[in-house]
Amino acid sequence: MKAQSAFSVKIDVNAAVADVRDQLSGCDPIVVLYFASPVYPPERIAAAMAAAFPAAQTFGCSTAGEIVTGRMLTHSVGAMAFGSEAITSAKVEVITDLDHPGYDAFASFERHFGVSMAEMDPSRYVGLILIDGLSRKEELVVDRIGDLTNVNFIGGSAGDDLRFAASHVFANGASHGGAAVLALLEPAVPFSFIKTQSFTPLPRTLTVTRANEPCREVLEFDHKPAAVAYAEALGVPLEEAGAHFLSNPLGILFEGEPFVRSPQRVDGGTMSFYCSVKEGMELSLLQSSDIIADTRRDLESAITEFGKPSVIINFNCILRTLELREKGLTEEYGRLFADVQTVGFSTYGEQFIGHLNQTATMLLLY
Amino acid sequence: MAGQAKKLIDAIIEQRAKGSKVLEGVVKTKLILKGIDPKNFTETTPDDPAVIGRLHELMAELR
Incomplete structure (x- = not known):
């Protein structure tokens, strides 16, 4: 058997x-x-x-x-x-x-x-x-x-x-x-x-410039409060950023393949993630696609x-x-x-x- | 001093991948997920003691 x-x-x-x-x-x-x-x-x-x-x-x-x-x-x-x-x-x-x-x-x-x-x-x-x-x-x-x-x-x-x-x-x-x-x-x-992940990289990256790595928190992207930079990258008001977490997570790209880092919540300007994000990492903004397909x-x-x-x-x-x-x-x-x-x-x-x-x-x- | 990180990264990849292109990709991915992106290090990259220290630890771990 x-x-x-x-x-x-x-x-x-x-x-x-x-x-x-x-x-x-x-x-x-x-x-x-x-x-x-x-x-x-x-x-x-x-x-x-x-x-x-x-x-x-x-x-x-x-x-x-x-x-x-x-x-x-x-x-x-x-x-x-x-x-x-x-x-x-x-x-x-x-x-x-x-x-x-x-x-x-x-x-x-x-x-x-x-x-x-x-x-x-x-x-x-x-x-x-x-x-x-x-x-x-x-x-x-x-x-x-x-x-x-x-x-x-x-x-x-x-x-x-x-x-x-x-x-x-x-x-x-x-x-x-x-x-x-x-x-x-x-x-x-x-x-x-x-x-397998259902995301396409968008032509916009965010670099982690300040993080609390053990707590999976990013304090700053590109020397701006993380949530502000994320919202700007998406082109949405800061207060709407959280509504985009599921469809627009971030990812480390290696040879075009994303390794997804999903935002969990915003606390002030800080973004918490479901996995570790390290200082110096360049993350690509991702756009969700069809899971079944x-x-x-x-x-x-x-x-x-x-x-x-x-x-x-x-x-x-x-x-x-x-x-x-x-x-x-x-x-x-x-x-x-x-x-x-x-x-x-x-x-x-x-x-x-x-x-x-x-x-x-x-x-x-x- | 410059370029030491690239030398260490190349040595780690060579040591772990043993000539396998598939393993080379896996080792590079592991390094990237640790926050060390091989493509960001060249012969002229100034040596950062923190990065060098982490790479030496990795080298020792792999023996």
């Missing part, structure tokens, strides 16, 4: 897990990845999923909405069971000290796979990262991982249905807050990545290049999900993944090479 997805919308946690287990009863998974609405008590769903699949490593996180084959859901648990035809070997580790991430987990990976992380072949191994979406530590953790290895880690920040109270990651029966789960996989099949295009491009995937793990920004909900497009978005075993969730941030906003990052197994 390569992989099989399942989901349940049953309200009771034990009933939901039993429902998922029953749907996967023909599977013999070595790894079960799951994403659970915060309607399920985190400790109980983590324990129940581990108990339901005792022969598998189980891990996942809480969400702001779930994605499974052909569907976008809420108040559900979605899961993917991976068999040995999909994954040869896997090791799951938890980082509980997000201020000092990396070494212990990486030492464990090196013992398990018998090769140093610095020497590990990124075409043979791939990492998944799930991290507390309220920790504000994503950049620290992702940068650290990127410093230590060429293996790509892709993932998302755990959510809590926009309550912004507590998000959780799960690993092998336990739930953790203020933590990250790293899973290092040796897939048995080829794999690739999609990083752009995602379809990027999926088709991957299929053209690598063939049809058998599995997709989709980390889809909650801001994209909110736009899809507002426009009544969640069913259409779900249908983009109707022909492929899919699991994913609506995230509080996405990870691929760095920490991103308003993006979907996907791991595709073939």
Whole structure:
């Protein structure tokens, strides 16, 4: 068995897990990845999923909405069971000290796979990262991982249905807050990545001249109060700037590809972002485009290049999900993944090479 | 002194990418997301001790 997805919308946690287990009863998974609405008590769903699949490593996180084959859901648990035809070997580790991430987990990976992380072949191994979406530590953790290895880690920040109270990651029966789960996989099949965002760069840049980086705040663009410069760049009154955040975020451009930094709010002249923005960075103003069309295009491009995937793990920004909900497009978005075993969730941030906003990052197994 | 940052950036990219164009792009992206854009550093860029220090830390980390 390569992989099989399942989901349940049953309200009771034990009933939901039993429902998922029953749907996967023909599977013999070595790894079960799951994403659970915060309607399920985190400790109980983590324990129940581990108990339901005792022969598998189980891990996942809480969400702001779930994605499974052909569907976008809420108040559900979605899961993917991976068999040995999909994954040869896997090791799951938890980082509980997000201020000092990396070494212990990486030492464990090196013992398990018998090769140093610095020497590990990124075409043979791939990492998944799930991290507390309220920790504000994503950049620290992702940068650290990127410093230590060429293996790509892709993932998302755990959510809590926009309550912004507590998000959780799960690993092998336990739930953790203020933590990250790293899973290092040796897939048995080829794999690739999609990083898709629906924005076009506009011919206007803003350079960060003063920032409070740990707080993800930009005080000044081009030596002006950040919000004033942003509003001027858009050509709108300052008081209307906030209404443009979703459709006109900023992005770091590399070879024409935006790495989106989404504004969160204005406080005086200061702009807060959903991810770190550093002094000296040149950011391009972006204009939103069509999420459905752009995602379809990027999926088709991957299929053209690598063939049809058998599995997709989709980390889809909650801001994209909110736009899809507002426009009544969640069913259409779900249908983009109707022909492929899919699991994913609506995230509080996405990870691929760095920490991103308003993006979907996907791991595709073939 | 000038140009030291470019030398370090080139060394980091060479060390990490090992000749792979794909990895070269990934390493450059990682640097850009850290606030160090390789295209902004040339042989004549004055040495900034803060940037040089960060690049030395990165070099050490990668060994």
